Amino acid sequence: MKNLFRQRSGPLTRDLTLRPGNFGLGLVPDRHKPDDTVNLVCGYCSTGCSLTVHCRDGRAVNATPTVDYPVNRGLACAKGWQALAPLEAPDRATVPLVRDGRGRLSEVDWDTALTLFVNRFKDIQRRHGAGSVAFLSTGQLVTEEMAYLGALAKFGMGMVHGDGNTRQCMATAVVAYKQAFGFDAPPYTYRDLEESDVIVLIGSNLCIAHPILWQRIGRNSHQPEIVVVDPRRTETAMAATQHYAVAPKSDLVLFYGLASRLIAMGCIDRDFIEAHTESFDEFARHVERYTLDAASKATGLAVDQIQRLADTIAGGERVSLWWTMGVNQSHEGVALAQAIINLALITGNIGRPGTGANSITGQCNAMGSRLFSNTSSLMGGRDFARQDHRRQVAEVLGLDTARIPDTAGLAYDQILHAIRDRAIRGLWVIATNTAHSWIDQRNARDALDRLEFLVVQDLYPDTDTARLADLVLPAAGWAEKDGTFINSERRIGRVRKVRRAPGQALADFHIFRAVADYWGCGDLFRTWQTPEDVFQTVKELSRGMPCDMTGIRDYRMLDQLGGVQWPFPAGTSPGQDQRRLFEDGAFFHPHGRARLLVAEPIAMPEPTSESFPFLLITGRGSSSQWHTQTRTGRSGPLRALVPHHPYAEISPDDARELGIGPGQPVVVWSRRGQIQVYAFLSHIVRPGQIFIPMHYAVANQLTHPSFDPRSRQPAYKACAVNVRRLGRDEAARDPKVSSLGG
Ligand SMILES: Nc1nc2c(c(=O)[nH]1)N[C@H]1C(S)=C(S)[C@@H](COP(=O)(O)OP(=O)(O)OC[C@H]3O[C@@H](n4cnc5c(=O)[nH]c(N)nc54)[C@H](O)[C@@H]3O)O[C@H]1N2
Ligand SMILES: Nc1nc2c(c(=O)[nH]1)N[C@H]1C(S)=C(S)[C@@H](COP(=O)(O)OP(=O)(O)OC[C@H]3O[C@@H](n4cnc5c(=O)[nH]c(N)nc54)[C@H](O)[C@@H]3O)O[C@H]1N2
Ligand code: SF4
Numbered sequence: 113m114k115n116l117f118r119q120r121s122g123p124l125t126r127d128l129t130l131r132p133g134n135f136g137l138g139l140v141p142d143r144h145k146p147d148d149t150v151n152l153v154c155g156y157c158s159t160g161c162s163l164t165v166h167c168r169d170g171r172a173v174n175a176t177p178t179v180d181y182p183v184n185r186g187l188a189c190a191k192g193w194q195a196l197a198p199l200e201a202p203d204r205a206t207v208p209l210v211r212d213g214r215g216r217l218s219e220v221d222w223d224t225a226l227t228l229f230v231n232r233f234k235d236i237q238r239r240h241g242a243g244s245v246a247f248l249s250t251g252q253l254v255t256e257e258m259a260y261l262g263a264l265a266k267f268g269m270g271m272v273h274g275d276g277n278t279r280q281c282m283a284t285a286v287v288a289y290k291q292a293f294g295f296d297a298p299p300y301t302y303r304d305l306e307e308s309d310v311i312v313l314i315g316s317n318l319c320i321a322h323p324i325l326w327q328r329i330g331r332n333s334h335q336p337e338i339v340v341v342d343p344r345r346t347e348t349a350m351a352a353t354q355h356y357a358v359a360p361k362s363d364l365v366l367f368y369g370l371a372s373r374l375i376a377m378g379c380i381d382r383d384f385i386e387a388h389t390e391s392f393d394e395f396a397r398h399v400e401r402y403t404l405d406a407a408s409k410a411t412g413l414a415v416d417q418i419q420r421l422a423d424t425i426a427g428g429e430r431v432s433l434w435w436t437m438g439v440n441q442s443h444e445g446v447a448l449a450q451a452i453i454n455l456a457l458i459t460g461n462i463g464r465p466g467t468g469a470n471s472i473t474g475q476c477n478a479m480g481s482r483l484f485s486n487t488s489s490l491m492g493g494r495d496f497a498r499q500d501h502r503r504q505v506a507e508v509l510g511l512d513t514a515r516i517p518d519t520a521g522l523a524y525d526q527i528l529h530a531i532r533d534r535a536i537r538g539l540w541v542i543a544t545n546t547a548h549s550w551i552d553q554r555n556a557r558d559a560l561d562r563l564e565f566l567v568v569q570d571l572y573p574d575t576d577t578a579r580l581a582d583l584v585l586p587a588a589g590w591a592e593k594d595g596t597f598i599n600s601e602r603r604i605g606r607v608r609k610v611r612r613a614p615g616q617a618l619a620d621f622h623i624f625r626a627v628a629d630y631w632g633c634g635d636l637f638r639t640w641q642t643p644e645d646v647f648q649t650v651k652e653l654s655r656g657m658p659c660d661m662t663g664i665r666d667y668r669m670l671d672q673l674g675g676v677q678w679p680f681p682a683g684t685s686p687g688q689d690q691r692r693l694f695e696d697g698a699f700f701h702p703h704g705r706a707r708l709l710v711a712e713p714i715a716m717p718e719p720t721s722e723s724f725p726f727l728l729i730t731g732r733g734s735s736s737q738w739h740t741q742t743r744t745g746r747s748g749p750l751r752a753l754v755p756h757h758p759y760a761e762i763s764p765d766d767a768r769e770l771g772i773g774p775g776q777p778v779v780v781w782s783r784r785g786q787i788q789v790y791a792f793l794s795h796i797v798r799p800g801q802i803f804i805p806m807h808y809a810v811a812n813q814l815t816h817p818s819f820d821p822r823s824r825q826p827a828y829k830a831c832a833v834n835v836r837r838l839g840r841d842e843a844a845r846d847p848k849v850s851s852l853g854g
């Protein structure tokens with residue numbers, strides 16, 4: 113096999129460690145002076161704050177928030193301040209690891225690792241077809257890596273199936289926007305948070321999950337009404353001016369009810385509806401039956417509460433509606449997201465300052481993943497099924513159109529199903545921790561166990577998923593590589609290499625290049641020598657699409673402008689630092705109109721019952737914990753800010769009834785599993801509800817594998833459970849519990 117590594121003389125590993133610049137490895141921080149400061153976008157949440165990394169003697173020593181970046185203007189949350197700590201952890205993955213005959217992971221060099229990877233995957237494909245190997249990835253790689261992976265896997269290695277971890281997170285918003293607007297396009301700019309007079313947050317705990325966006329609301333000088341729709345009285349709800357504690361999964365009826373009421377009150381924008389939307393009459397007929405009484409019955413809110421919310425929306429000049437996982441992670445998430453979009457459309461609250469139907473993204477590069485990873489869309493927000501779209505992509509990449517599959521392939525849950533059915537036998541997991549974060553964990557782990565060959569590419573060798581791997585590829589992390597992220601307001605911002613990755617860890621970009629060469633398809637991507645080369649291709653892929661960014665000359669221009677929001681077609685003047693979509697009322701459907709889409713409400717897949725009388729909600733627990741805690745768990749200061757042991761929020765009323773005291777160990781069980789956690793008695797949850805943060809792996813032992821059928825996003829936020837106090841003898845038998853004294 114002809115490949116880059118083997119053309120070099122001497123053992124590969126020595127080659128890599130000794131020669132700066134190999135595969136762009138660059139053993140010295142590039143392009144800045146030893147005591148410089150360098151700005152790069154944070155690698156955690158989708159807010160996309162800029163951090164200034166301070167270097168001393170060529171080493172990155174500290175990170176502080178960048179003062180003159182339009183997103184965060186000198187602010188950062190604790191994760192941002194601690195951004196370097198996880199990279200400096202002593203237990204990083206530094207060499208490839210292969211599972212040996214005795215089931216232990218042992219060190220090998222890159223040449224052995226990549227040869228094994230390619231041989232095993234090709235062997236599986238030979239026996240079971242091209243679609244028998246697949247990948248799962250993330251919204252936490254830079255766009256350039258995402259595009260490389262998507263192109264390599266689907267156009268180079270012949271994979272048919274591969275999905276992003278954005279399926280867990282954003283698929284609902286993608287489908288809702290595509291159908292309503294004609295393109296996956298969150299329309300807002302963050303300044304809208306400062307310009308609204310009514311801000312409605314639906315299923316979004318902004319204080320915890322996007323703290324700097326919450327700070328932006330703090331800068332709003334219009335004394336806005338801040339409305340939170342969330343079954344829990346979250347930190348955000350406590351700080352809001354109005355909180356609507358809806359019954360879980362009753363939002364669709366609430367939003368249809370609000371639309372119905374606003375139509376009846378005559379508080380809609382008839383001119384906007386006429387000029388820019390279609391099928392309003394059908395919409396009005398559909399929502400008519402959702403009276404205040406019906407909405408009250410479904411949501412548990414009083415009729416006059418719902419009327420107050422309708423009045424608040426009607427009275428606002430500039431109303432913005434924002435949603436996150438309380439909407440997306442639902443069995444009817446797409447319908448609900450569209451109900452929110454409809455409300456903005458019929459009241460003319462879109463395209464103007466302080467308005468919008470605004471899905472806030474989650475991971476630092478969720479938007480880059482949505483548009484360029486070749487998973488939910490064909491590169492550039494295109495459609496795999498369209499011949500003209502496949503031809504456009506083939507032309508830009510200089511490929512034969514026949515290499516481009518005409519289907520997006522299976523979604524995440526379907527890939528895991530196919531593994532259990534033995535249709536998929538090889539899996540490559542990149543920058544995501546399936547064994548912790550996927551819904552109904554026992555089944556997910558069972559699927560991973562059944563694989564013939566599991567490759568995990570991560571910063572750490574001991575994530576729950578890496579522990580199950582046959583091959584672990586050590587990856588460089590954020591700040592150890594170059595590229596771009598696209599944040600929630602569609603701002604393309606720079607990520608830069610300011611430190612070297614430990615040992616033989618390589619940037620994902622270089623791992624993909626190496627895999628391409630070992631696979632024998634490196635020639636397809638030979639113009640992609642550096643991340644910036646891929647960036648130039650990504651730009652070309654965006655040409656003529658709504659996400660056109662051909663006006664960005666190069667990385668330097670991004671640095672100079674403090675990031676750029678798409679669309680930014682060639683010829684755009686760089687003067688404007690904020691941009692929102694639909695200011696001209698033109699949507700992306702061929703006729704230019706937005707669609708008012710509706711659906712029938714569906715019952716919750718696993719309602720509570722006599723045996724399982726509590727509803728389990730899961731989500732973010734604190735602003736210092738990131739997902740599966742592989743990174744934040746490695747920062748001492750962040751660890752000190754959060755409960756070390758898994759806990760469940762339980763209402764004091766329920767606790768009293770069950771004889772559960774504060775901090776006591778309890779057993780929580782669902783039809784799928786049983787876990788032990790500590791009781792955190794709190795009025796955040798109402799009686800009948802339990803909340804467990806997703807940061808603890810146990811949460812997904814309980815969750816019910818239900819999905820929105822249109823987006824295939826998991827409904828992580830509702831399943832039926834029961835809870836009881838852990839018996840004294842049980843506690844005594846469990847050393848962990850008894851030592852903590854519960
Ligand atoms: N019950 C429940 N489950 C949930 C949710 C919920 O609300 N409730 N939320 C869901 C949502 S919205 C999301 S987004 C997912 C998140 O789920 P995951 O994506 O599984 O969570 P992370 O911990 O972010 O995992 C990222 C992994 O990539 C590694 N990594 C970080 N940077 C890099 C890199 O540059 N290269 C490589 N190769 N690896 C890297 C990290 O060490 C880590 O192991 O969880 C989902 N799961
Ligand atoms: N600190 C920190 N910040 C993060 C992350 C992190 O792990 N840690 N992850 C990032 C990612 S990837 C994402 S996707 C975002 C997620 O950000 P959010 O979506 O804000 O976070 P969650 O806690 O998952 O869910 C938000 C709220 O939805 C509510 N909810 C549950 N069911 C319903 C319902 O039926 N109706 C309504 N209206 N609300 C409901 C929950 O009570 C919860 O308070 O956060 C991002 N930011
Ligand atoms: S708010 Fe998000 S982007 Fe900003 S510093 Fe915190 S984690 Fe990073």
Ligand SMILES: [Mo]
Pocket residue numbers: 280281282474475
């Ligand atoms: Mo997410």
